[in-house]
Amino acid sequence: MATRRLLIVDDDPAFRTVARALLDGEAFQVAGDAATGSAALAEVVRLRPAVVLLDVQLPDTSGFEVCPALIRAGAAVVLTSVREAADYGPLVERCGARGFIPKRALSAEELTRVLDTV
Template sequence: MCLRVVIVDDHARFRAQAAELLNLERFSVVGDADTGASGIELSRRLAPDLVLLDVGLPDANGFDLVPAMHATGAAVVLTSSRASRDYGRRVVDSGAEGFISKSELSGEAIRSLLR
């Protein structure tokens, strides 16, 4: 099954690299956004299976956006250049399906969180 993904991250280079990597690993990146507000709107419009959501956005905290992304029907995987341990319980408390550091992003890492 090819999961449809929206990437929400304020760094254009990361969005492009993540999209390329995920497309090579049999995901379908259907859109990307650079702010939380535009990410929510895009997810409402495109109804992806998954949102890859950066923790640190210019207009919002990714942890706080998880419920809005879930409301679009998408699973949410948080990401950051920092390690998961830096956030303590915030990942679990947010309700996200999981967290992957940007340096460890892979299709298999995402799939393992969604099982």
């Protein structure tokens, strides 16, 4: 399996560190991270990741609002939150994200499963 370049977007530096430790390896290469939606847009252009792991709640915007622009820049987006997908109703599907992973369930295997589910 090819390694996919990944951008982690979350305003919590501790979560970004944990996510990097969980995901950087055989399946994913963490190319960088960002703490805001605007920084994510800049980093997706600069780093050209294949995948963006995107927190739903960011300090300057919501993941749902920035998701379409990240997709237009060429990345597959998977949303994450401390809440469950059901808490957001149809917003996950409407924004164009490939899927959703609760933060408590984050792993390279789960991210791969979400990305590879058609």
